Amino acid sequence: MTEARPCDNLLKAAFPAIVQDDPVCGESSHFQVPKDLLPAITRYLHTQPNLRGRLTLIWACDHRPVRDTYGLHYLFTLEVSHHWVVLSIELAGNDRLFPSITPHVHAAKWYEREIRDMFGLIPEGHPDLRRLVRHEHWPKGTHPLRKDFPWDRVLGRQQGEHRFRRIEGEGVFEVPVGPIHAGIIESGHFRFSVAGEPIMQLELRHFWKHRGVEKLFEEQTLIGAVPLAERVSGDTTVGHSLAYCQAVEPLLDLQVPRRARYLRSLFLELERLYNHLGDIGAMCNDTAYALAHAHCGRMKERIMQLNDRLTGSRFLRDVLRVGGVTRDIENRQLADLVDELNRIQPDFSEVGAIIFANASLTDRLETTGILNGQTAWDHAVMGVVGRASGMDCDLRRDRPFAAYDELPVNVALYRYGDVRARLRVRGDEIHESIRLIREICSKIPDGPVANELSCSPNPGDWTLSAVEGWRGEILYMVMAGEGGRIHRCKVRDPSFVNWPAIQWAVPGNIIPDFPLINKSFNLSYAGNDL
Amino acid sequence: MFRIIKKSLKIGVVTGQYRRAERSALPVSPEVKDKTKLFKRSLAIREVDTGSCNACEMEMNALLNPVYDAERFGIHIAASPRHADALVVTGPVTVNMERALKDVHKQTPDPKIVIALGDCAITCGMFKNSYAVTGPVERHIPVDIRISGCPPRPAEILEVLSELRKPTV
Ligand code: SF4
Numbered sequence: 084m085t086e087a088r089p090c091d092n093l094l095k096a097a098f099p100a101i102v103q104d105d106p107v108c109g110e111s112s113h114f115q116v117p118k119d120l121l122p123a124i125t126r127y128l129h130t131q132p133n134l135r136g137r138l139t140l141i142w143a144c145d146h147r148p149v150r151d152t153y154g155l156h157y158l159f160t161l162e163v164s165h166h167w168v169v170l171s172i173e174l175a176g177n178d179r180l181f182p183s184i185t186p187h188v189h190a191a192k193w194y195e196r197e198i199r200d201m202f203g204l205i206p207e208g209h210p211d212l213r214r215l216v217r218h219e220h221w222p223k224g225t226h227p228l229r230k231d232f233p234w235d236r237v238l239g240r241q242q243g244e245h246r247f248r249r250i251e252g253e254g255v256f257e258v259p260v261g262p263i264h265a266g267i268i269e270s271g272h273f274r275f276s277v278a279g280e281p282i283m284q285l286e287l288r289h290f291w292k293h294r295g296v297e298k299l300f301e302e303q304t305l306i307g308a309v310p311l312a313e314r315v316s317g318d319t320t321v322g323h324s325l326a327y328c329q330a331v332e333p334l335l336d337l338q339v340p341r342r343a344r345y346l347r348s349l350f351l352e353l354e355r356l357y358n359h360l361g362d363i364g365a366m367c368n369d370t371a372y373a374l375a376h377a378h379c380g381r382m383k384e385r386i387m388q389l390n391d392r393l394t395g396s397r398f399l400r401d402v403l404r405v406g407g408v409t410r411d412i413e414n415r416q417l418a419d420l421v422d423e424l425n426r427i428q429p430d431f432s433e434v435g436a437i438i439f440a441n442a443s444l445t446d447r448l449e450t451t452g453i454l455n456g457q458t459a460w461d462h463a464v465m466g467v468v469g470r471a472s473g474m475d476c477d478l479r480r481d482r483p484f485a486a487y488d489e490l491p492v493n494v495a496l497y498r499y500g501d502v503r504a505r506l507r508v509r510g511d512e513i514h515e516s517i518r519l520i521r522e523i524c525s526k527i528p529d530g531p532v533a534n535e536l537s538c539s540p541n542p543g544d545w546t547l548s549a550v551e552g553w554r555g556e557i558l559y560m561v562m563a564g565e566g567g568r569i570h571r572c573k574v575r576d577p578s579f580v581n582w583p584a585i586q587w588a589v590p591g592n593i594i595p596d597f598p599l600i601n602k603s604f605n606l607s608y609a610g611n612d613l
Numbered sequence: 614m615f616r617i618i619k620k621s622l623k624i625g626v627v628t629g630q631y632r633r634a635e636r637s638a639l640p641v642s643p644e645v646k647d648k649t650k651l652f653k654r655s656l657a658i659r660e661v662d663t664g665s666c667n668a669c670e671m672e673m674n675a676l677l678n679p680v681y682d683a684e685r686f687g688i689h690i691a692a693s694p695r696h697a698d699a700l701v702v703t704g705p706v707t708v709n710m711e712r713a714l715k716d717v718h719k720q721t722p723d724p725k726i727v728i729a730l731g732d733c734a735i736t737c738g739m740f741k742n743s744y745a746v747t748g749p750v751e752r753h754i755p756v757d758i759r760i761s762g763c764p765p766r767p768a769e770i771l772e773v774l775s776e777l778r779k780p781t782v
Binding site: 236262265267291292295314316361380384397434440 | 616617620621624627631632660661662663664665666667668669670671672673674675677678679680681690692693694704705707708709710713717738739740742743744745746763764766
């Protein structure tokens with residue numbers, strides 16, 4: 084049993100009514116909390132200077148048919164120690180109300196609306212109870228993640244219209260954009276209120292691409308759901324499948340061999356590389372600097388072809404499995420990989436120098452789309468976007484997974500929070516990834532690449548896992564069901580957290596700069612909408 | 614300036630540096646080719662995402678990079694369906710996107726062709742029968758060409774698209 088930690092003692096001293104439970108996964112504390120105390124505890128956890136808990140995830144779970152209750156769980160990451168604190172409440176019987184924590188923990192806003200849509204539980208005191216995932220044409224009373232809702236139900240249609248927040252006044256007009264956009268981008272709707280050139284307000288309306296991923300997980304077995312996890316967000320294939328595998332492995336008591344852990348890190352870094360290269364190019368393209376776009380597109384293509392040669396998939400699909408990886412990479416191939424990267428790195432440095440020597444380009448980037456540190460903290464923003472706004476968090480360093488406990492990572496950190504800072508974070512991370520891959524290739528031990536399944540999971544057990552994908556923290560909560568199936572799987576792509584924050588980076592900028600700001604965030608619509 | 618020229622000279626031409634498509638995708642039927650006759654040697658494409666995982670989009674985007682450079686075949690991406698000859702649809706059609714897809718189809722001037730890109734668009738793939746998915750693209754609008762794969766490689770997409778533009782004999 085782990086010893087009591089200072090944060091546990093603080094919490095227990097402040098709130099004697101809470102009950103400590105067994106930790107759910109390494110480096111975490113778990114508390115059962117009385118429902119009416121929840122707002123006070125979360126506020127304490129969020130604001131107490133010694134704790135400064137960042138809201139990381141809220142999820143709900145329908146415990147039927149085992150128990151007739153709903154569980155709600157709140158995960159906070161403490162700022163300094165990166166320790167996880169999970170608070171759980173239960174709603175028994177016909178109780179459908181839970182206290183909203185949004186009024187003082189701003190980042191809870193979308194989570195609570197999502198829970199209301201998916202489970203029909205109502206966050207009391209939430210300032211905005213419009214529908215989020217369910218668009219207005221979904222019939223009343225459809226709550227897909229309830230256990231009595233069949234996964235393949237055919238939805239009907241009702242009349243309904245979304246109410247946008249309106250700004251009224253002379254010369255104020257609205258510009259709707261989407262869901263289908265001008266370029267090759269995913270579907271989502273943006274509504275700008277502008278007066279003259281500058282944007283006064285941006286409101287998002289997403290979830291056009293909601294495919295019912297979390298419900299589909301419940302139709303899968305624990306070991307069989309990796310392909311689905313890979314398809315949550317295609318550009319984060321490795322990130323999502325790795326987070327999923329890491330969540331399932333403790334449930335099955337599976338150890339991952341060391342070589343496999345190294346290979347997992349390798350794949351994750353390759354994914355980071357090609358995406359960051361593509362993003363830098365796309366950001367340059369949105370400032371009409373086609374030359375840099377072409378160079379970055381070329382380098383990205385090189386990495387994707389490299390992926391194809393190594394694994395047979397440009398997106399590194401089918402390389403991960405529960406218990407390890409599906410295929411070994413020979414040491415000769417690893418040496419070739421390092422050679423190729425040794426050629427790409429100076430290539431990228433030269434392009435980087437060209438980009439930053441271009442005054443008209445950097446002029447567009449600087450002071451555009453500023454997300455300041457306080458807003459970033461309030462929205463619990465993470466990943467590339469967070470690190471550009473001074474949020475010093477990177478799970479590879481803070482809560483090492485895969486082989487990162489043996490591979491120290493230098494975290495890129497900028498404070499200014501503008502488009503340029505986000506570009507710089509990506510540039511630094513490209514160099515860091517190449518360095519890491521070199522280190523992986525030199526340190527990688529020999530041995531097997533997968534362990535076989537030996538035991539079956541206990542129904543009702545659950546774990547959390549977190550992976551630093553190229554966008555940021557990817558979280559999975561997996562609860563085992565009967566017969567090796569999944570009872571509940573909560574997927575959280577970093578996009579879900581960072582999307583609301585973009586609404587605060589835009590006001591004051593002009594509409595033509597929005598594509599650039601959006602690209603600098605480059606969030607996933609598919610991973611957000613699920 | 615010199616740095617830029619030096620870089621361009623050093624890199625040279627990268628177009629065409631990819632592995633050719635191995636399997637030839639489903640042949641484009643003569644009727645479809647007939648339909649595309651009017652487009653002559655160019656093809657303006659509007660991409661519509663109806664719920665893909667975004668890997669299919671990424672491969673469409675890759676077509677425009679210097680390695681594949683689809684524009685050399687006269688293929689370009691139109692910003693509005695009103696300028697498009699062809700719709701490329703990716704992903705299973707979600708409940709929320711169904712209306713938008715039909716609208717786009719209506720707004721694309723005739724003659725037009727519809728290309729279903731990726732397994733999701735053709736059969737719904739892993740998302741088949743989900744409550745949030747209303748069926749493959751062809752349930753909602755007529756589909757002329759299907760490019761399978763999850764996702765199809767850019768070389769495979771390019772193969773089909775350039776096949777479309779070849780004059781009929
Ligand atoms: S076909 Fe595959 S790659 Fe394309 S959208 Fe569907 S799951 Fe993603």
